[in-house]
Amino acid sequence: MTEPTTRIIGFLCNWCSYAGADMAGMSRMRQPAGVRIIRVPCSGRVDPLLVLRAFQEGADGVLVSGCHPGDCHYGSGNYFARRRLELLKRMLPALGINPERFHYTRVSATEGARWAEVVSAITERVKNANDND
């Protein structure tokens, strides 16, 4: 084992982002190895408390990815998620968590390349997040 891995919990909706991550795999797109994906049916299933729980358990970062607006398999789940998670992101500084450690994004089933970019970019940002700011 070399350098400590930056561990990021990824909550991915089954219909878009999880499929997008699969697509990235099918296209053999290399990605940093720190992301641990937890599959959820919809980003609307992601309770902000799950994100906090992940931080509490020692995650370096958390990423939530769902469908693009208008694409939610359930119609409005991603809109619920966006509201809840936007609030969470804004609350993180008060909780003493650098908001750079939390991201929510949207990746569709066909955006394998985008998923790979998201993983790389966010791993980098989490790695650089300074808690002494």
Next chain:
Amino acid sequence: MRFLREENIPLLLHRLSESATVWAPQVVRDTVNTVLFSPWLEGAEVETGLYSMLSAKELVLPATERLFSYRYSQAGGREKIEINADAPQEQAAIFAARACDAKGLAVMDALFLDRSGASYNDGQYRARRSGLTVITLACTTCDSACFCSSFEKGAAETAGSDIILYPATGGYLAEAVSKRGEELAALDLFRDSSLEKPELARTAKVELAGLGQRLFDIYDDLDFWRRTAEGCLSCGYCSYACPACHCFNIFDEAESDRTGGRFRCWDACMFYAYTQESSGNNPRPEPAHRYRNRLAHKFSYYPLNRGEILCTGCGRCIRGCPAGLDLRDAIRAVRAR
């Protein structure tokens, strides 16, 4: 009697802290006037004017304690569970407890440490209690929530204390109550004194005679209890602050798939969950049921069963009640009913 000069108090605390964790009432940083017993660090200011929000019981019955840890492992199809019981080793001293706090310890001692061996003797409790020195500050003043004078000895209660400090000009008169107290009083920080003990506080009183039976008599008058408890929010503050309340819950909690522990935590009969049965039934569904239980347990069943009232008149449940309820009003209402 021995005398401790005011300026020797830090020296006493320092001396004590060499062999034990010293707990003293202190104002919590960032708060307006919240006083708690907390570990004293060199140089910290001890607050003796205001009463602490919680009693001293957490030194013998902590809000949470781990009874043991377990670790599960599996190799070659064989399962193994290692148990590690953490017996408390700690030596502690509490400075400036009040007579009501100390008496609370004595009340709990009778329950947790049945020395006759006929009843229960709690290892965790015993370990903590035997390592604890109780330095009590006698009350010469009181506030309107205090009602220890309702009990036989009032502010002069000595049960549970090792040594009692009485406020006097320039310092404190010290009276040893136990052997450990005597050892303390023998320290060179104290000197002999022939001063008289000051007059102690006389608090408000509430009549307790016959209350136990009275509570039995009106037990089933639910409308009465509903009226009496109607302002109660059903939080657990009064129980947790009380020097005599000692209910706890024991549960196992996994910390991961392989590790975890058994915990003992405070519990309070004011909570719905306290009597929730797994069938779904709850014999105390309303705050009124719970309020009735709290009062009756303190002043009726417990004294009838064990000869001791589960109240020391400290007044914390009155001072800190978020709903502004006064236990004494309830007692008066019971008597008046």
Next chain:
Amino acid sequence: MEDLISAIKKVLEQVDVVLGWARSEAAGVAAPAFFHTPAEAEGAIFDSTCVHNLAVHLPRLADKKAGIVAKGCDARSIAQLIAEGIIKRERVTVIGVACPGVIDVKKAWRCFGFGKRVSDSGGQVAMEGKTVKREEILLRKCRGCREAGPVIRDVTVGEVGKAPAAPADPAGIRKRFAAMSFAERRQFWQDQFSRCIRCYACREACPLCFCRDVCTMQAHEPGWSGGATNSSQSWMAQLVRISHMAGRCTGCEECERACPVGIPLMLLLEEQNAVVEELFGYRAGSGTEAKTPFLTFDVNNDSWEQER
């Protein structure tokens, strides 16, 4: 006081009980009181020690008709309870009172000692010869009060006005907190919650925490926070509550007031309320028809959605 007492008596003709305040002899300040009869209502008071938000009792009285004396901030809680369908508008009669701001009772006790009867007039709060400036002892929420009067009221007592003052920073905590790094803040909360004893007074005093008996803060399942009272677990348990207050908290400060160990809960709730207001232009309790932005929104006709 005469006006208030007669208003309560009037309302009592139509309801089962009126929630108000009476003086607690022991505490020397107001304590919540339940008036069932006109005789009981004689003891009703309203002064600057009436800090309690009585709306907390309404959900448990949902099957009764109740009257309630409400300050501007309390009325917001009532409105939010109605908006969420937890209580019914027609079952509650609101006696709105003109509120000049209520005092921080803990601070008063610090100044005067517990149980001393406090008098409050002419910008001074006094007892037994000691006085303090009113502004110094006002509750934080009052110093930033934005209520012109109770948002919902059926009867009004007194000239409903405003208590304008700049928000306060008791114990300088906000200033200190603002300057902290992320790591320091985590440590700050760890320290704060190391005192938590899980008495759930915060929850029980909150008028909007309607789950009460079935609250998940106290449940072993599904495991948001452990039952063991330690800093990290208690912190998580509180985050559960705070998260469930998103878009619902009316900022009445009751949780912080109820906390026996002085955890500055409002630091988080104020922040959350400010973010919700900034993002969605929504203040909980602004009306009985208001829709919490986390529960109801129309994707096609919502300015927040359109901007994104």
Next chain:
Amino acid sequence: MIGFFICQCGTNISATVDTGKVAAAAAAMRGVAVAESIQYTCSDPGQATIAEAIRGKRLDRVVIAACSPRMHEATFRRALERAGLNPFMLEMVNIREQCSWIHSDASEATRKATDLARKAVARVRHHTPLLARKTAAVRRALVIGGGIAGIQAALDIAAAGIPVTMVERSPSIGGNMARLDKTFPTLDCSSCILAPLMVEVKQHENIELLVNSEVDDVHGYAGNFEVDIRRKSTCVDEEKCTGCMICQDKCPARAPDDFNAGLGSSKAISIAFPQAVPLIASLRKEHCRRFNGNKCRLCQKLCPAGAIDYGQEEAVLRRSFGAIVAATGYDHYDWKASYPTYGMGMYPDVVTSLQYERLLSASGPTGGRIRRPSDGAEPRQVVFVSCVGSRDESVGRPQCCSVGCMYTAKQAVLTREHIPDSQAYVFYMDMRAGGKDYEEFARRAQTRYGTLFIRGRVGKIFPRRGKLVVMGTDTLAGDQVEIEADLVVLATGLDASAGAGELARKLNIACDRNGFMTEEHPKLRPVEAASAGVFLAGACQGPKDIPATVAHAGAAAAKVIGMLARGELEASPMVAAVTESRCAGCFKCRGVCPFGAVEKARLPDGRPVARVIGSVCRGCGICNVACPPGAISLNGFTDKELIAEIVEVLKPDVGYRTLDFG
């Protein structure tokens, strides 16, 4: 007892992940009775190994680390079921798509696979057996759209004995195909092959045809949709109208001719086109004199059947359906605003391909003689411009219309057939002729019909001395080209038809970025929409030519028949459920549910609680988050399961640093 099986997937996984090492790690996890590395878990021998272990080791839970659950979760669930376990006692670990294929460092990948395995083992412990629910399904299908896709789907479904309601918003079915003159590559007459099918729809005993109708709202769920259908007011009683056309002949008010793509004109009351089905007049109020302040009642007076009813009102019918087929087709790209250099519609002799179809058609405004709109002259030089609003990022149309190359070739051929001394030019980007006999046909257009194909985009079209100058680049020759044309035909691309997005929202299905409705899987579920019970037929899912549309519609019909033939549906048990003893009765779940799946119920003691209608719930879990006391929980994705995953996947291990939290 948990069984752990890790798949090597040949070398797809084992090349990067040390499957033996992961299996050994799993063997030490709590409750794991067997941990094996298998070459191909999905193969027959692989599945047999798992089944044997389930029976032999009395496993009650299984973790399989292999490819994506999206690939084989269903396969392994069936395997569990065959071995006597509840299929939902399975947890899959995705170590191929999300591990071995994206990492090259074997130790990193192995460590990640071990973390994921640990999380799956912890999670599966919380799994509970779930039972699939069966619900009765309404044995009637709704087909939305009466073009060739809808017609084919409706006829196929009806042929299986399942009643169909077809809703068409225009006055006649037939759609775009009815407007085409001939079809490539066979050049058979479009309406000749379509008309009999249209008539069959009208006459079929199992088909109810509702024209001038639109879907207003959709409620319910697969098997039990409740659909409101809005029947627009046409002022004509469909029962009485005989299609005699007297009204159309005598109507004094001119109106645009929609069927002829705006060429020529029609009347305010008219029959859409001579072969319309149903053959019924309809009145367009916006063009009618009577509805514009005039006293005219001519049509009512003259109608021999007394079918004219000016006071006819809109009506909304509510019908129940078990399944819905969306067959809303396409619209041609509206090019005018986006191609200013082509004249923005100012030059009458720049026409669209659809207008050209009408000029070619014997039933068109010119009776099948090609005449240019400006002066009615017969053109000699006809220039076709391909890819207008197709394969053009600059106008937001990146997609290929998939038919433009072929229909342009066809129109070039037909031009020479109509006017033997004419010359057709085609500006094209690439020649796409991928269908059966398409390439041969396109080649014939050049060789036998002398069409000149110029590879390049047209930069500008402008009038000069009564002609249109078409300037473009010949990218093969590297030259600027300038052609003087009598008529220019723009091969416009295909958009999803107007209103498709709105319908998609009503149906709760997604549209892609080009506005076409999205199928559930691009390869394996091409006719299923993501919403259960909703199917897609034809160009609403993406541009298609006629053979592809017919095949697609037939496939959609087959799915509908398969779904409704048994009369009941099996639904996923991964839905929300309420623990009533924890419910606070706040109904926040009800407020957020997109499907109306939560109802209010009362316990015997009078306490109100939420209850989930299992057959309506679709399993999104939004309610799970909205429920403060955690009483409502999504089966298969409970808080407990997700928390177990979080806790275990993050358990500090060698080489990890952790963020200290509160």
